[in-house]
Amino acid sequence: MNINLTIIGQAIAFFIFVVFCMKFVWPPITAALAERKKKIAEGLDAADRAERDLQLAQEKATENMRKGKEEAAAIIEQANKRANQIIEEAKEKAVEEAGRVKAAATAELEQEVNQAREALRGQVAALALAGAEKILEASIDETAHAQLVEKLAAEL
Amino acid sequence: MASGTVTSSEYISHHLTNLTFGNHPDHGWSLAHSAQEAAEMGFWAINVDTMGWSIALGVLFTWLFRKVAKTATSGVPGSTQNFVETIIEFVDENVKGIFHHKNDLIAPLSLTIFVWIFLMNTMDLIPVDWIPFIAGEMGVHFMKVVPTTDVNATAGMALSVFALILFYSIKQKGLGGFLAELSFQPLGKWMLPFNLFLELVGLLAKPISLALRLFGNMYAGEMIFILIALLPFWAQWVLSVPWAIFHILVITLQAFIFMVLTIVYMAMAYDHH
Numbered sequence: 124m125n126i127n128l129t130i131i132g133q134a135i136a137f138f139i140f141v142v143f144c145m146k147f148v149w150p151p152i153t154a155a156l157a158e159r160k161k162k163i164a165e166g167l168d169a170a171d172r173a174e175r176d177l178q179l180a181q182e183k184a185t186e187n188m189r190k191g192k193e194e195a196a197a198i199i200e201q202a203n204k205r206a207n208q209i210i211e212e213a214k215e216k217a218v219e220e221a222g223r224v225k226a227a228a229t230a231e232l233e234q235e236v237n238q239a240r241e242a243l244r245g246q247v248a249a250l251a252l253a254g255a256e257k258i259l260e261a262s263i264d265e266t267a268h269a270q271l272v273e274k275l276a277a278e279l
Numbered sequence: 280m281a282s283g284t285v286t287s288s289e290y291i292s293h294h295l296t297n298l299t300f301g302n303h304p305d306h307g308w309s310l311a312h313s314a315q316e317a318a319e320m321g322f323w324a325i326n327v328d329t330m331g332w333s334i335a336l337g338v339l340f341t342w343l344f345r346k347v348a349k350t351a352t353s354g355v356p357g358s359t360q361n362f363v364e365t366i367i368e369f370v371d372e373n374v375k376g377i378f379h380h381k382n383d384l385i386a387p388l389s390l391t392i393f394v395w396i397f398l399m400n401t402m403d404l405i406p407v408d409w410i411p412f413i414a415g416e417m418g419v420h421f422m423k424v425v426p427t428t429d430v431n432a433t434a435g436m437a438l439s440v441f442a443l444i445l446f447y448s449i450k451q452k453g454l455g456g457f458l459a460e461l462s463f464q465p466l467g468k469w470m471l472p473f474n475l476f477l478e479l480v481g482l483l484a485k486p487i488s489l490a491l492r493l494f495g496n497m498y499a500g501e502m503i504f505i506l507i508a509l510l511p512f513w514a515q516w517v518l519s520v521p522w523a524i525f526h527i528l529v530i531t532l533q534a535f536i537f538m539v540l541t542i543v544y545m546a547m548a549y550d551h552h
Contacts, residue, residue: 125317125318125320125321125324126322126430126431126434127299127321127322127323127324127326128301128322128323128325129297129329129330129429129431129432129435130434130435131435132330132435133329133330133333133431133432133434133436134435134436134439136330136334136337136435137337137395137436138439139337140337140341140391140395141384141387141388143345144341144344145384145387145388147341147345148344148345148387148390149348149386149387149390151348151351152344152347152348152351152363152367153367153371153386154351155351155352155353155364156364156367156368159353162353
């Protein structure tokens with residue numbers, strides 16, 4: 124319990140340890156701590172950002188899906204419309220064609236009827252003429268009665 | 280008890296005597312052979328055991344912390360680094376909570392105080408006879424293993440802190456400002472002598488209380504361990520175990536108090552009143 128030189132020796136040792144600690148111990152460790160703190164903060168930040176990005180991506184995906192569905196629906200609608208249109212057109216064309224064919228057939232028929240009629244008329248005229256000739260024998264002047272026969276034939 | 284031939288008081292005083300090397304009036308430069316011889320050496324003597332153990336523990340502290348500092352990584356820390364970081368963050372938190380100025384010295388100073396004193400106090404938990412017995416077998420008569428039970432050790436640190444208080448007071452406030460602070464409060468300039476007396480007592484009380492608080496606590500704790508060691512060997516654990524467990528608290532607490540008071544005194548040196 125005597126105060127002696129130890130007091131100064133202790134002060135010197137204390138001073139040396141403090142200086143050593145200040146120069147070689149404290150700065151590197153606190154630097155590492157600060158850096159780790161920064162890293163953690165950055166990591167948390169990145170996680171937050173990633174979460175936000177994910178949410179955005181999900182929203183975008185949903186939006187795209189919705190759009191796709193809408194487009195698909197529109198395309199189907201259009202296709203249906205077009206199909207109906209094509210059917211209508213085909214129907215119309217068919218009707219038209221049928222009409223055309225029918226008209227042509229009618230015309231041909233008519234022509235043939237006319238031809239037949241003409242032929243028939245000619246034959247009837249000839250036949251009437253022959254009949255009349257037979258009935259009247261020579262008494263009929265062909266030229267004089269031709270006009271009459273023509274008239275008869277036209278009336279048929 | 281170390282041996283059956285010594286009396287209790289001899290045993291106790293033996294355990295409380297430092298290994299002192301100094302200039303004895305009769306024997307010249309030599310190791311003291313008794314407490315009386317050590318006292319006769321006066322100021323020009325040195326307690327070899329106090330110095331040796333404290334420096335060894337200080338080296339242990341700086342070696343361990345330097346080892347971590349060299350390989351300190353901001354990535355995943357190893358267990359040693361984790362341990363060291365826990366202590367550093369604890370000290371740093373205390374410093375930041377009390378001391379609000381820019382100073383690169385205070386935090387490492389506090390760390391050194393806390394860890395070094397803690398290690399020196401921890402020597403108290405080693406059974407009181409072990410190391411003195413080994414030293415005795417090796418021919419060394421006295422061996423006090425707890426440096427903080429030597430008032431020289433605690434006073435050495437407290438006086439260093441006191442020097443820093445004076446240095447930073449004068450640096451921050453100027454010599455005039457510091458003297459004015461001592462002279463003109465608390466009662467105004469007409470009571471100058473009274474103020475000066477009061478403030479000087481307050482100022483000097485700082486290192487003295489620092490030194491004696493730590494010394495007193497550790498000395499008393501050591502004394503109790505020595506008294507317990509006087510019991511028959513089969514009964515000692517009944518008292519020594521609870522006391523040692525309680526002492527773990529005292530050891531940590533005293534190191535912590537020394538550190539916190541140092542920070543507080545430094546903050547007071549910086550602050551203007």
